[in-house]
Amino acid sequence: MTxxxxxxxxLAQGDTxxxxxxxxxxxxxxxxxxxxxxxxxxxxxxxxxxFLIAFPAAVLASRHRWTIxxxxxxxxxxxxxxxxxxxxxxxxxxxxxxxTVAIPLIAYTLLILFRNTLAGLDSVxxxxxxxxxxxxxxxxxxxxxxEVPLATPVIIAGLRIATVSSIALITIAALIGxxxxxxxxLEGLDTFFWTPLVVGVVLSVALAFLADILLLGLQRxxxxxxxxxxxxxxxT
Amino acid sequence: MITxxxxxxxxxxxxxxxxxxxxxxVDEGETVALVGPSGCGKTTTLKMINRLIEPTGGxxxxxxxxxxxxxxxxxxxxxxxxxxxxxLLPHRTIRQNIATVPRLVGWDDARIAARVNELLEIFHxxxxxxDRYPAELSGGQRQRVGVARALAVDxxxxxxxxxxxxVDPIVRGRLQDQFLEIQERLGKTIVFVTHDVDEAIxxxxxxxxxxxxxxxxxxxxxxxxxxEPANDFVREFVGAERGLxxxxxxxxxxxxxxxxxxxxxxxxxGEARTSIEAGGFGWVSVVEGGELLGWVDHDAxxxxxxxGEAxxxxxxxxxTARDSLRQALDSxxxxxxxxxxxxxxxxxxxxxxxxxxxxxxxxx
Numbered sequence: 001m002t003x004x005x006x007x008x009x010x011l012a013q014g015d016t017x018x019x020x021x022x023x024x025x026x027x028x029x030x031x032x033x034x035x036x037x038x039x040x041x042x043x044x045x046x047x048x049x050x051f052l053i054a055f056p057a058a059v060l061a062s063r064h065r066w067t068i069x070x071x072x073x074x075x076x077x078x079x080x081x082x083x084x085x086x087x088x089x090x091x092x093x094x095x096x097x098x099x100t101v102a103i104p105l106i107a108y109t110l111l112i113l114f115r116n117t118l119a120g121l122d123s124v125x126x127x128x129x130x131x132x133x134x135x136x137x138x139x140x141x142x143x144x145x146x147e148v149p150l151a152t153p154v155i156i157a158g159l160r161i162a163t164v165s166s167i168a169l170i171t172i173a174a175l176i177g178x179x180x181x182x183x184x185x186l187e188g189l190d191t192f193f194w195t196p197l198v199v200g201v202v203l204s205v206a207l208a209f210l211a212d213i214l215l216l217g218l219q220r221x222x223x224x225x226x227x228x229x230x231x232x233x234x235x236t
Numbered sequence: 237m238i239t240x241x242x243x244x245x246x247x248x249x250x251x252x253x254x255x256x257x258x259x260x261x262v263d264e265g266e267t268v269a270l271v272g273p274s275g276c277g278k279t280t281t282l283k284m285i286n287r288l289i290e291p292t293g294g295x296x297x298x299x300x301x302x303x304x305x306x307x308x309x310x311x312x313x314x315x316x317x318x319x320x321x322x323x324l325l326p327h328r329t330i331r332q333n334i335a336t337v338p339r340l341v342g343w344d345d346a347r348i349a350a351r352v353n354e355l356l357e358i359f360h361x362x363x364x365x366x367d368r369y370p371a372e373l374s375g376g377q378r379q380r381v382g383v384a385r386a387l388a389v390d391x392x393x394x395x396x397x398x399x400x401x402x403v404d405p406i407v408r409g410r411l412q413d414q415f416l417e418i419q420e421r422l423g424k425t426i427v428f429v430t431h432d433v434d435e436a437i438x439x440x441x442x443x444x445x446x447x448x449x450x451x452x453x454x455x456x457x458x459x460x461x462x463x464e465p466a467n468d469f470v471r472e473f474v475g476a477e478r479g480l481x482x483x484x485x486x487x488x489x490x491x492x493x494x495x496x497x498x499x500x501x502x503x504x505x506g507e508a509r510t511s512i513e514a515g516g517f518g519w520v521s522v523v524e525g526g527e528l529l530g531w532v533d534h535d536a537x538x539x540x541x542x543x544g545e546a547x548x549x550x551x552x553x554x555x556t557a558r559d560s561l562r563q564a565l566d567s568x569x570x571x572x573x574x575x576x577x578x579x580x581x582x583x584x585x586x587x588x589x590x591x592x593x594x595x596x597x598x599x600x
Contacts, residue, residue, distance in 0.1 A: 131323020134288055134395075135337050135385075136313030149327045225327040225369045 017194050024195040032184075032199065039180025039207060042173070043166045046102050050109030050162060057110075058117035059143065068118070075111040083108075083172050091176070101173040108169065109162040116158025120151025153226055156219040160212050167208040171200070181207070237299060237425045238262040238285060238393065244293030245280050245450075254280045255450030257294070264392075267419060267426040269436035269443040272473070277450035278429045282395050285427065286315050298393065313341055316394035316424070320402050322382030324370040331366040334385045341389060355384040358418060376407040380414070387422070396428035400435065412438055433474050437462070437481055445470050459485050479598040480562060486597060488564055489557030493578045493587035498523050501544025508543040509534065519573060521585065522548045528585040531573060551577045555589070561597060564589045 025032070054075075061068045081089075086104035094100040124147050132146045148155075171182025179186065181200045188197025220227075240260040246253040255277040262268045270278040283289040285296055287308040296303045303311055324333050331352060338348045356363060359380045370378055379400065386394055400408045400415075416439065419426065430436050436443045437458040444455045447469055454466035462482040465471040474481070497515025499508045501524050511520045512534060519533040522543050530548030540546045553567045555576050567576040568591055576589040 125323075125326075127319060127321045127323045128325060129323075130288065131317065131319055131382075132325065132336075134286060134312055134317035134319070134323075136309050136311075136340055137336075138309050141340075146325060223327065225371070 017192060019194045020198050021195045024193075025199060028196075032203070035180050035183055036203065036207070038178070039167065039170055039182075039204070042098065042101060042105065042170050042178070042180060043163060043207075043211070046105035046166050047109055047113075047159065047163050049102070050106045050113050051159065053106070054110050054113035055117055058114050058121060061114075061118050062121040062147075071114060072111070075107075075114055078107040079111045081107070083169060084175070087173065087176060096176045096178070098178055100176060101170065101178045105166050105169060109166060112162045112165075113158050116161075117151065117155050120154030120158075121147050123154055124150045149223075152223050153219055156215055156222075160215045163211045163215060164208045167204060167211060171204055180204075237264040237266070238427065239297040240281070240285075240294065241297070242294040243281070243284060243291050243296060243450075245277070245284060245289060246292045252449055253292075255284070255291075258446075258450045258452060259294075260444055260452065260455065262425060262427055264425050265423040266441045267428070267439060269440035270427065270429045270446060271431065271433060271436045271443055272446035272453075273448070274431070275448050276446040277448075278446050279397055281446070281450060282397055282427060282429050285395055286312050286317060288312075313337055313389070314391050314393075316386030316391045318382050318386045318394065318396040318399045320398040322370075322378045322402075324378055324382060324385070326370055329367050329369055330361075330373070330381055333370065333381060334388055336385060337388050343389075351388060355387065358387075358421075359384045360414070375403045376411060379403055379407075379411055383415075383418075387424075392425055394424050394426045394428075396426065398429055398431070401430070401432070408435075415439060434481065437485065445473060480565075483561040483565060483594065483598065486561045487557060488555050488559050488561060488576075488578055488589065491561070491589075491593070491597060493589055494593060496521060496575065496577075496588035498585070499543045500524060501529065501542065503543045505537045505540050505542060505546075508532065508537055508546075517574065521577070521588075522546075523585045526584045528577070528579060528583055553577075554579045554583075556581060557586075561589075561594055565591075565594055568594070 057067075057071050061071055081104070083104055086107070087100055090100045090103055094103070128150070129142060129146065132142050137145065170180050171185055173179040174182035174186040177183070181204045184196035184200030185204075186200075188194055188200065238261070240258055243255060243258045244253055245255040258277075258281060260268075260281075270281055272278050280289055284291045285298070285303065287303060291304070298311075298315075324330075325336070328336075334352050334355060335348045338351060343351070352366070353363075355361075356366070361377065361380060361384065365373060365377065365381075370381070373381065379402070383396075383399065386396075400411050403411065412435065428439070430439075440458060442455060442457050443461055445453045445461065445466075447453050453473075454461055454470045456466075459482060461470060462474060462478050462485070465474060465478075471478075497511045497517065497520040499511050499520050499522060501522055503511075508520055512518060519531045520543070521531050522529040524544075528551075530550045532543060532546045532548050536546040536549070537543070551573060552571045553576070555564045555567055555578055557578070557580070564576040564578075568574060568589065574591070578586040578589060580586055
């Protein structure tokens with residue numbers, strides 16, 4: 001049975017069922033919490049590992065420009081693999097484990113995180129880098145004390161996109177029972193009982209919003225100077 | 237202090253070298269300007285001294301050691317470096333920017349704080365700027381912070397790449413004056429790059445005029461370059477108004493002034509008239525006990541018994557010993573009296589400068 005069949009069937013059979021039954025929610029608080037923790041855990045792990053791979057790749061690419069094209073190609077190919085296909089390809093190797101979900105999620109973050117980190121590093125004014133080297137910073141000090149702090153707004157912009165899209169994608173992993181809030185969505189579709197579906201959708205979206213706002217706040221805290229620069233950019 | 241011996245920079249795949257074979261010696265405490273048209277290798281030469289660009293040949297000896305034998309990072313911490321747009325770190329406050337090199341070389345907080353305060357005073361920067369970010373400062377303030385930062389660990393040598401090019405002419409003039417004032421106090425060995433001949437003339441002790449490929453056409457004090465350009469290239473490069481530019485380098489105090497026609501207030505009208513005729517200007521200065529009261533002419537003396545009775549009119553402008561002959565010349569051509577009146581700080585009369593006297597300096 002295809003997803004299409006499920007949806008049309010559901011629409012036909014379930015139109016007498018109300019969208020939400022509050023009693024179900026109070027009965028399932030524990031499950032909601034544990035699904036939520038799984039969702040958050042998968043997101044954090046995927047984005048963190050993705051960043052741990054993409055960040056050094058971007059630093060490498062900013063130093064050795066010829067590596068940009070191969071790295072972009074590889075992460076681009078990974079990005080085009082459909083999520084269903086990716087998960088099913090991994091099933092024989094990693095089974096129904098979290099790893100089977102995490103690997104595609106990590107793979108999908110790479111392109112975004114690599115591109116944004118590289119763009120951030122490239123956005124640092126060459127004059128600032130020259131002055132820093134001229135004062136006697138080593139290449140390593142230049143990276144950590146000048147380039148990375150100045151690239152932070154663009155890097156965090158990448159983390160925001162990667163995080164929000166991971167939160168959305170995780171719901172698909174419900175197919176192998178690892179989908180966080182996605183599990184509720186699937187359950188709702190299977191049983192034509194809308195409450196878990198609505199809960200799953202609403203909580204997924206809420207989690208994405210929350211993560212986005214947290215990262216934005218993190219960026220504000222980490223880059224107090226950007227405000228000063230922004231004011232000036234508007235004024236001149 | 238800094239010796240360049242047959243320094244060469246070739247980039248792979250280019251026929252002509254950026255700098256071919258340049259030898260140059262900079263003395264301790266001297267300010268040397270590298271000037272020349274685009275492509276003359278002046279910036280390349282500067283950056284080879286702190287090894288931001290690696291020479292492909294020759295030796296650069298700084299304070300007795302070949303810079304090519306030193307660790308470039310350590311080398312750069314001991315050399316002040318200032319660039320056109322200052323390159324201040326946008327994410328660090330002014331205080332942190334100034335403290336960059338002291339931190340790198342491991343100064344403690346107390347020493348850094350004391351040094352920052354000292355630099356504030358030297359550069360006339362307000363203490364409230366310290367906790368702002370570079371984007372919140374004006375161009376002139378940023379430039380001063382850039383120079384202050386370069387001097388933070390008090391390096392004996394400073395390299396400056398077009399240090400005043402990014403600010404407007406009025407601010408530039410002020411920064412240049414301040415540079416001269418600070419350099420007089422600190423006596424650093426400075427090499428700076430500029431495309432502006434006038435800036436080189438104003439700021440340098442000696443100017444190195446470079447042609448395409450780092451060919452040294454002339455290396456001499458500005459006065460010499462203007463008076464005796466080594467060749468047509470230098471003559472064309474320093475441009476028109478060589479005479480006027482030279483006048484800017486000579487102070488009024490450096491040359492002898494003429495006495496000019498002078499009478500005391502007690503002199504009779506007849507004596508004053510004789511003095512006017514003898515002077516040939518049509519007026520006479522009235523000086524009482526060394527103090528200049530003004531000038532009188534035949535009309536003013538009409539009906540007066542003494543020069544003191546006549547209403548003395550003030551000169552429209554004065555020059556002092558510290559002013560340049562260029563300013564004196566300006567005073568001559570804009571005044572009705574056709575001379576520049578030279579006075580001491582306390583308005584004490586010293587004499588006059590005429591157009592003829594100044595033109596003698598130009599042709600000398």
